[in-house]
Amino acid sequence: MALRQLAQATGLLRGSAGLLRPFATAPSVYDKLVQLTIVDGEGRRHVVRGTVGQSVVDVLEGHMDTLGDEGICLSPDGRGAREAHIKLPQELLAAFPPHTGDDARFLAEVAEPNSVDRHSRLGSKVTLSKELDGTVLALGALYPWKSL
Template structure:
């Protein structure tokens, strides 16, 4: 009992037999978002990124498993990279449809007739907790139709 009172005075909590400091600040783990990305050959890759990163940022960090063809140079120039991704039905309302320059960029980097309502630029999709566990696809693959 005295140990518990001392721990409370010092701002420590007792958990799993160890004393640890109380903390309200989020850790990196709290900001982690896990995605499954289906590549051009239909293989699934579980990748992780941080809230606030774009899908392009996450893909750049996993080029060793996703392959160089996952990204291309952006039509915007400035040595930036871009990718054409497909969103599942449940996320379509969360990301506005492609218009203007986005539509033109998608037409430039996508395969002919591959751009549809599910298409988005990877740089325009920002990771958030709502995306945790989502399946995204590169180009013409629709993994949610086969599940």
């Protein structure tokens, strides 16, 4: 309230088209951050952050210094892109339907033998959104949510 009075007194706020109005509702980078917990192949938990719109593979690539590179491989599509086999918890399965066609074949190629199941997804096909904030994802064949 004091800021509004000061703005009116100095002439910065002129009716509904005032100069301060855009600053009060401007989105910040914090609004776009998504925090994930990634469980690596050895069961270690890593808290990582990405931004809305990034794929899980993009986030993994950005954190290779702490996660290592064993969870990421070259995509079978041959374009030099990266790929990862991740496991989603039960509550996210409906949001990311199972793969079919080439994506199902790619998943089988990048995953460890006998580790693909209904929780398995390609990391490049899971896009970060605010709904994923705080989610636990696993690399490879682990199910970290079963031990909680």
